[in-house]
Amino acid sequence: MREPLKTGRGRGTPCCSKVGLKTGQWTSEEDDLLASYVRREGEGKWRTMPKRAGLLRCGKSCRLRWMNYLRPSVKRGQIAPDEEDLILRLHRLLGNRWSLIAGRIPGRTDNEIKNYWNTHLSKKLLKQGIDPRTHMPLLNPTCSNQTASAAPSARQEAVAVKEEDTPQQVMSKDIGDDDLDVNFSDDMLSGFLDSLVVDVDVFLRQDLTNINPTETLVSSLPPFEHDEFWEQVVHPSAITLDVNGDVDDHFGRHSDSQI
DNA sequence: AATTGCCCCAACCGCGTTCCG
DNA sequence: ACGGAACGCGGTTGGGGCAAT
DSSP states (O other), X not given: OOOOOSSOSSSSSOTTOOTTOOOSSOXXXXXXXXXXXXXXHOSOOTTTXXXXXXXXXXXXXXXXXXXXXXXXXXXXXXXXXXXXXXXXXXXXXXXXXXXXXXXXXXXXXXXXXXXXXXXXIHHHHHHTTBOTTTOSBOSSTTHHHHHHHTSOOHHHHHHHHHHHOOHHHHHHHHHTXXXXXXXXXXXXXXXXXXXXXXXXXHHHTTTTSSSOHHXXXXXXXXXXXXXXXXXXHHOGGGOEEOTTOOEEOSSSOEEOOOO
């Protein structure tokens, strides 16, 4: 039987199970210690860093705090509608690969996106009659209730998926295209994503100008039907994005519009 | 003003992957 | 090639804030 945490979010004993290590909410003093240490010594070596930084925390906790909160590049505040739209699109493409999704949205962390998805977007999709997991319409309105109550846990599902399918196969199923015969690799997928070039400077200028740079990013993802989508995946280089966010997809379309 | 219930999100854990001796 | 350590990711939890009663 595990001892409950005193302050505790999460469950059970701390990962490092060392007596005397602090858990729970970070204080501003701890934040200062961590931030100044990382600025001085750089990221990495999380295991040993708490001691060297004078923190009574485990390395994991320090890493998480830095990554999700203290890092200078972390953008605080409300998720903009355009960012939301981008998250939806990327989730349809990538599934619950939060870190990959976060990697395409400057300033947002995987944890933040995951939280936003679980608290806002999945509910929003359900309301619209869309299965948040597959992005396909729910066949039976009662399915949503069944999904909530009788569905296996996410971890069970994840295990089941892992045992049966490659991510690409899962995506193929999600898209619902039985005839799809595309065996693209993670590299290709990554290449496709990389082709959606984002100028981070544009984002950093967000506060200085009144434009919403995310709009630029979103408009880099032209609306697609399933067939077009797969064409784009298979031919990642087929999409280019100019500085203004206009899209020339090499399929004879030029777009600067939203969905 | 007090209580209750709900929602959000920071922080936790377990596990898989990568690194390194 | 192997095993342990370190790291990174995704799922889950529950404290705290806020709205409703």
